[in-house]
Amino acid sequence: MLATPLGLLADRIGRLPVVLGGYSALAVVYLLLFGPFGGTALLVVVLALYGLFYASTGGMLMALAGPLLPKPLRSNGIALIQTGQVLSYLVSSVVFGLAWTAWGPAGASRIAAAAVVVVAAVLVLSLLLRGIRATKVTDTVRIVEEQA
Template sequence: MAGALGLLTIGDGFIYLSLQARDGFATQWFPLLYVGTNVAYMLLAVPAGRLADRVGRARVFVWGHAMLAAAYVCAAFGGVSGVTTLAALALLGAFYAATDGVLAAVVGQSVAPQVRASAIGTAQTVVAVGRMAASAAFGVLWYSLGRQPAIVCVAMLLAVAVPVSWFALRRSAPAADDEACATAVDVEAGTTAP
């Protein structure tokens, strides 16, 4: 699932270029887009981790991709306004907060302790390769169709992939995720699971 969603995750630079083309701000402000995304990530990483421990890590991972789709929509359709730029940066930061550390936690809970680090490294590699392929394909799409149609196309594909992933997640292992959530809540409350 993570690898498939990675195939619909374009590089941040494309989003930033789209925001710049749409809003027409000076090139000197371009690096601040990275800063804005990182500030949002920094503020949301711990709350996203806590939420993942409470409601399920894989669920939060999928929700993070819904935030990414919303960031794509802001980049494609927002008016000439700093508000939609800030919203896109906040949503992009929220996406990273809900996926980066959470992916490691999802993989870590689903494999034997002896291979946990290898499994996490493999999952991160699969996602990174998927994102690299997505960025290359998106570059071709941008060149062929133009900025806005390319982003809309990827946003629509991601909007379909998120519910499909959600459905697959609910069918595959709801009991294991619920058990992990219950254990996390018990630990946080200072009790032990039976």
């Protein structure tokens, strides 16, 4: 139900903001799981946010990666990325289960929320730094010579 509206939104505002919004929804899911709330309302909100996460990240990752892959290798590249994504979900599910067993639901949820927030922060930082060109030593020398 959400994939098409989010796809239209991505066409309008860009794919990356939609993906970041999806990961933000996932962070909120984990935060809500160990919060003071409970009951049916929490279940409905968490399931809706988790659906939002899946709808805004699953296909959007392929849409982000597709144009970056060479045309002759695009299908294989997308398949490889999808395989990596699924294997990552498998590993993270096992690790989350181990954390749940070791530290309980609240501890595992806190760790997962922190991990999602860190990943989102790295993505946002990479967006902010995208336009900044690394300064080379030769550029610094040229600037100093011009000022002299």
